[in-house]
């Protein structure tokens with residue numbers, strides 16, 4: 001990696017693909033482990049360090065461990081405020097957090113509703129404290145839980161879309177891609193779309209999801225998570241690519257997540273190359289900054305060093321991400337203004353160093 005780390009850190013950024021419980025930092029994890037010593041959980045069980053890789057299956061085991069540590073309103077409030085502040089410290093100016101509402105029978109009071117309320121409370125607390133970041137929330141559907149839970153989740157999201165003052169903006173479809181069938185989730189996703197919730201769907205994160213991806217693309221989604229195996233060279237199809245291109249449906253790109261989860265063999269073989277060369281909207285994201293030990297600055301730096309992007313191209317990548325956010329035009333305008341103000345100082349500095 002080049003030593004121009006400061007440029008990537010100072011770059012104003014937009015984060016659109018961050019799972020709350022995958023984004024928990026080492027520092028926050030320490031606090032959680034101290035709260036629940038009886039669980040005998042060690043750091044090595046909650047993160048995948050430098051140079052390490054896991055199968056995607058093993059990644060999903062990590063989430064199970066983290067969920068044991070984060071199972072009360074108090075935990076969720078702490079985790080969410082810490083995560084928001086960490087993104088802000090990394091110069092993320094706009095963040096869409098996503099999380100799967102859980103109810104925990106053994107802990108008094110945690111319901112799916114209070115789960116969402118607690119995340120919203122964290123967002124509001126950060127706002128009241130003047131943390132310099134605009135945060136929105138996507139309510140997540142875990143595909144393994146089936147059609148009924150998906151519908152229930154959409155109804156909850158609809159309620160909060162109306163009552164949260166614009167904080168809940170959409171739905172995420174995620175969870176272990178090797179489990180469950182996206183087909184049965186279509187009615188819930190369709191309903192979400194009709195009610196004005198935006199859709200960000202994990203699609204073709206693993207091979208042989210061709211049919212499912214076709215159905216999901218018919219909705220269509222507002223953004224695609226990963227899309228690793230959509231294109232023909234990866235066993236996808238030209239018609240899938242054509243549809244994504246025609247709809248200009250942005251791809252959320254998570255380099256380290258894909259390499260550490262071994263769905264992509266190496267950074268240089270990442271599908272960002274394919275889509276970037278097409279001129280398709282691609283947004284650099286972290287996915288799970290805690291689990292994969294990264295941050296958004298590092299992901300931008302990796303994209304630049306892997307694909308030879310000069311500072312002005314990196315700037316354009318971060319600026320274009322603003323076009324892909326789910327919040328309305330007014331927010332987009334405010335962000336564009338911010339980017340315009342910051343541009344001269346940052347690019348001049350980068351050119352001098354280059």
Ligand SMILES: CNc1ncnc2c1ncn2[C@@H]1O[C@H](COP(=O)(O)O)[C@@H](O)[C@H]1O
Pocket residue numbers: 019020021022059063098099100101140142174175176177202205257261287288
């Ligand atoms: C690595 N690639 C991935 N693919 C699919 N889903 C993923 C994921 N990474 C995270 N999640 C989803 O996010 C949950 C954890 O955050 P929340 O408890 O919701 O905040 C995981 O349980 C999974 O459903």
Ligand SMILES: [Zn+2]
Pocket residue numbers: 017019174202225287
């Ligand atoms: Zn994801």
